[in-house]
Amino acid sequence: MSIAGPSQLPMAKDFSSFLSLEGASRKKSPLKGLLRFMKGDMVSLGGGLPHPSNFPFYSLSSDIASMKPVGQNVKNVAVVNEKAASVSSENVFVPHGPQxxxxxxxxxxxxxxxxxxxxxxxxxxxxxxxxxxxxxxxxxxxxxxxxxxxxxxxxxxxxxxxxxxxxxxxxxxxxxxxxxxxxxxxxxxxxxxxxxxxxxxxxxxxxxxxxxxxxxxxxxxxxxxxxxxxxxxxxxxxxxxxxxxxxxxxxxxxxxxxxxxxxxxxxxxxxxxxxxxxxxxxxxxxxxxxxxxxxxxxxxxxxxxxxxxxxxxxxxxxxxxxxxxxxMLVSNWGQEGYKRYLTEKVRTEYFNRSQHLQACFRKHVNPRFASFIEPTAGMFVWIKIHVDQHPRYGTMPDSALMLELFNKCVENNVLMVPGWQFSCKPKPSNLDLSDLLGCWFDDEATYLRATFSYATFEQMDQAMTRFGESLEAVFSA
Ligand SMILES: Cc1ncc(COP(=O)(O)O)c(C=O)c1O
The missing domain is CATH 3.40.640.10 (Type I PLP-dependent aspartate aminotransferase-like (Major domain))
Structure with missing residues (x-):
């Protein structure tokens, strides 16, 4: 499908010189070329697909969040998760056969x-x-x-x-x-x-x-x-x-x-x-x-x-x-409904989660030992560990201090992703990077990544309490 924009806009430049050997040599599959003849009275003995009447699926349906403006009638359907109990839902039904x-x-x-x-x-x-x-x-x-x-x-x-x-x-x-x-x-x-x-x-x-x-x-x-x-x-x-x-x-x-x-x-x-x-x-x-x-x-x-x-x-x-x-997007919600879902539900949910994790951090973590830049989108808080506050800072590599902290966090039952996993530096071949408790590479990777997308609010509070305690234990050792 091609969706041309207004004709006063320019055409795309020619980027053929950017193609890899693989990209430049990709050809359309000739088998798919037959599809364009499939119209009118054509009887096809060509394609290798089973006939839909042989499929053991007669229809497909799902209960989804309703994006109808407040006040419009919404069908009541059985709820499938505890969250759905508090929101109105509607049913998406995909009939058998091509649509x-x-x-x-x-x-x-x-x-x-x-x-x-x-x-x-x-x-x-x-x-x-x-x-x-x-x-x-x-x-x-x-x-x-x-x-x-x-x-x-x-x-x-x-x-x-x-x-x-x-x-x-x-x-x-x-x-x-x-x-x-x-x-x-x-x-x-x-x-x-x-x-x-x-x-x-x-x-x-x-x-x-x-x-x-x-x-x-x-x-x-x-x-x-x-x-x-x-x-x-x-x-x-x-x-x-x-x-x-x-x-x-x-x-x-x-x-x-x-x-x-x-x-x-x-x-x-x-x-x-x-x-x-x-x-x-x-x-x-x-x-x-x-x-x-x-x-x-x-x-x-x-x-x-x-x-x-x-x-x-x-x-x-x-x-x-x-x-x-x-x-869901074409018949039920439409583009307007999808946009409302994104603004009213997705955005609000993640905003609240993000605020909660940050509040827990401020409540339980000593700002002398760790800090973060407030995220304005997404799912992550990138926590900077102030390794220079560690009593043994300068006497051993920063990686060793980070590994010590990571081990303490695991011992205290709080898990975050080690910063080195996002590092662009070449991974040393002499380290077993699957041994998460035994290795940390990149002395500049003095970060932990925390995600606020999954844990409950209570778990986030617990996690930040444990993180704060881990920092205290390691930094006062
Ligand atoms: C930057 C980035 N790209 C891609 C993905 C994966 O996306 P998808 O599930 O659409 O493959 C993720 C997350 O998991 C991501 O963080």
């Missing part, structure tokens, strides 16, 4: 961030993990380098490592990747011995909202600055944004110029006039990770390549998930 128009309409229901060029398109993925892997295979050959935030999502690095695709860290601040650091790095590329024989990286991977692990969110200005550097240095940006809709303060960035007309931060995609942003969206954080449905928005040429890749890998995300989502 012409429904799944196709899912794609247009997903058009929430419009880029500023004409020929952009959307292709479904099995979530952002899948989308990222496809983007990388389209753009990178073995030996290429990708620019990444200096603390980043480990699965992204782990996906690239075995493919021989290397990563180059870019400095961050409280707003995520620094546009100044990115520009400096590229302006001066080749000036240090390690870069001497290396081609300048052309692809950037970044998580602009509620960054994993730091919780940082880019301001509108930062987003514009990143786009500016990308134009100047001719970069492709992979915008991995699973936490986009978990923004707590919608419309409060005074520098926003209403790009999305809804008060959400403008996405990098919506600021893109060239077709250089590959945006990854997923339902994993807003609906349920088990959906395994996401979507990639980007220039139409890239979409075609990813579509061909899908045809020989996942084919498409689960039809069960697509059927339910299409019914």
């Amino acid at each position: 012409p128009g429904k799944v196709e309409n899912l794609s247009s229901a997903l058009q929430m961030h419009r880029p500023k060029y004409q020929d952009w398109d959307v292709v479904l993925s099995a979530g952002n993990t899948d989308g990222f892997a496809k983007a990388v295979s389209m753009l990178c050959n073995r030996g290429d380098q990708i620019l990444v935030e200096e603390w980043t999502y480990p699965a992204a690095l782990e996906m690239m490592d075995p493919l021989g695709i290397r990563h180059v860290p870019v400095g961050m601040d409280g707003e995520g990747m620094s546009a100044v650091a990115l520009k400096d790095l590229l302006d001066n590329w080749g000036s240090i011995p390690e870069q001497a024989n290396e081609a300048k990286p052309r692809v950037v991977y970044l998580i602009p909202t509620g960054q994993n692990p730091t919780g940082a969110t880019m301001s509108v200005q930062r987003r514009k600055d990143i786009i500016k550097v990308a134009k100047e240095h001719d970069l492709i940006l992979i915008e991995d944004d699973p936490y986009y809709y978990l923004q707590f303060f919608i419309g409060e960035d005074k520098s926003a110029d209403n790009e999305t007309q809804s008060g959400w931060m403008p996405t990098l995609l919506s600021l893109d006039t060239d077709g250089r942003v590959i945006r990854l969206d997923t339902f994993s954080k807003t609906l349920a990770p088990g959906c395994r449905v996401g979507y990639m928005s980007m220039n139409a040429r890239f979409c075609t390549i990813v579509q061909s890749h899908n045809e020989v890998t996942i084919q498409q995300p689960s039809g069960f998930s697509q059927g339910l989502l299409a019914e």
